[in-house]
Amino acid sequence: MGYALRRGGVVGSFVPLANRWNRCGKTRSETGRPPPGSSRKTAPKRGVSFPLAVRRTRFGAIPPRPSGPSPGRLRNSRCRGRLAMTRSPTYAIVIENLPGIAAAYSEGVAGRVLGEVWRRFEEVLGTQSWTSVPEPWGVRVTYSGTNRSGLDLRELEAAIQAATRELIFNGSSIIVVSLTIRSGENIGSMAPPLHVDTTQFRLDMAAASMAYDALNVGELNFARQPVVGREEGGFALYHECLCRLSGADGSVFMPAVYLGALERLRLTRAFDWSVARSVITMLRREPEAVLGCNISGLSVANDVWWCSVLDELRRSPDIASRLVVEVTETALPQDTGSALEFIRALQATGCRIALDDFGGGLSTIAFARAAKADIVKVDGSLVRQCLAGSEGDRLLHHVVSLAGDFAADVVVEGIESAADLDIAQDAGARWFQGYYFRSLSVPATPPRPSPFPPRALEGFGVMQ
Structure with missing residues (x-):
C-alpha cells in the first residue's frame, strides 16, 4: 500500500493510494509495465504520491x-x-x-x-x-x-x-x-523494517531528543582522560575527550543514557560531527594539546557529511597532527569500503586513527587488519575477566599481542586500580587509560530554558 501527501489540506496528512498514478505520470514496476488493474488516469491536482x-x-x-x-x-x-x-x-x-x-x-x-x-x-x-x-x-x-x-x-x-x-x-x-x-x-534496496518495537523506539527517541536539545544549546562540554605510559609520572600519548551533555536544570546526562539510543536510531552522524568540530576548535585554542574524540562506527563513511571537517584538517596540518579520531566498535560501519576510505582520508591529513573497544565490542579481525589504525584500544572488560580468574590472563595477553600486529601503539582501557595496572603490564601493554590515573570531572553549566515538559526527564538516570 502507498500513501499520498495532500498539498491542498494539512501538510503531511496521508491518504491511502489505490492503484493511483503518481505525479511523474504513470506508476510502473521494474518490468516497465503498470501494475495489473491500474487505470491510466493522471493523479488529481491536489494529490501528490508520497x-x-x-x-x-x-x-x-x-x-x-x-x-x-x-x-x-x-x-x-x-x-x-x-x-x-x-x-x-x-x-x-x-x-x-x-x-x-x-x-x-x-x-x-x-x-x-x-x-x-x-x-x-x-x-x-x-x-x-x-x-x-x-x-x-x-x-x-x-x-x-x-x-x-x-x-x-x-x-x-x-x-x-x-x-x-x-x-x-x-x-x-x-x-x-x-x-x-x-x-x-x-x-531501491531500502525497505521498511520488518518489525519495530514501538515502546523502545519511543524511549530511544526521547533520549535522543534530549541529547540533541543539549547539543543545540551551544558549545559541548568534555571531560578529559589521559592515555599514559608505563613510566612513572609518564608521558601522555593524548587526552580522550568524553562528551558530557547538560540538561535544562544543569544536570548532566551520562553517555549511557543517550549513546545506545542514538546508535539504535542511527542518529549518530550529526552528533559525531558536532563532537569532532568542537574538539578541533579546542585544538585551535590550545596549541600544545593532543586530543582524541569518539565517533560511532555508523558515522564512519566517506561522504558529504565530513566534507568541511576534512577540508579544514587539510588546511591545518598542525591541528590534524594533534587529533586522534577514535572509532568506537559498539556498532559496525554500514559500508566497510566507505569506512576504510574515510579512515584513509583522515590519515592523509595527518590525523591518527584509534580503534576503540577492541576485543569487547563488535570489532572484527578483518576490519582491524584492513583499517591499518595507528592505535588499538583493548576493551576494559578483558581486565575485569582477569580479576575474575579462569582464563582471563591468557585471553588478555593474546588480545594485546594481536592488537600489536595491527597498530604501533596498544592501549588497555579500564585501569581502575594498581592490580589492574599490573595485569595490563604483564599482558605486554605499553599504554593505559582509566580512573586510576585521573578521575573525570563533570563540567558545571548554568540552568537554561528547555522545550521539554517538567516530567520529560524522569526515568533517564541523570546526574544532579
Missing part, C-alpha cells in the same frame, strides 16, 4: 533514479569542495528512520516530518543554486546553478546539518530525523 519509504507492490520497490555523480563514496579529492560535472547532479536525501516514525507514532506524524524536512531544505538551499523536491523517502535536491564546471558540496552539507540537528515538534512528540545520502542504485 509512498512511505518505498512503494510496496508485488512487483517490488519502484525507486526514482537520481542522476549525476553518486555522493555515497566521494573520492578524497572531491571532499575538497569542488566536483567536476557535465550535467546537473541530483542527490537523494533519505530519511532513514521514517518507517520507524510511522510505526511508532502514526503515518500522519511521518507525513508531517517529511514535510518539515523538505521545508528546511527549501529554507537553506532555496536562495542558492539548488532545487529540492519531496519524495516518498525524503528529499531530492538538484544543483541548478549556471556554473556547471564545479559544485561546492559544503552547501549541501550545511543543509543536511540544519535539517538534522533541529528538533521536530509534533504535539507531545519530539522527533529527530536520521538523514543519509544514497545513490540511485542504493535507494
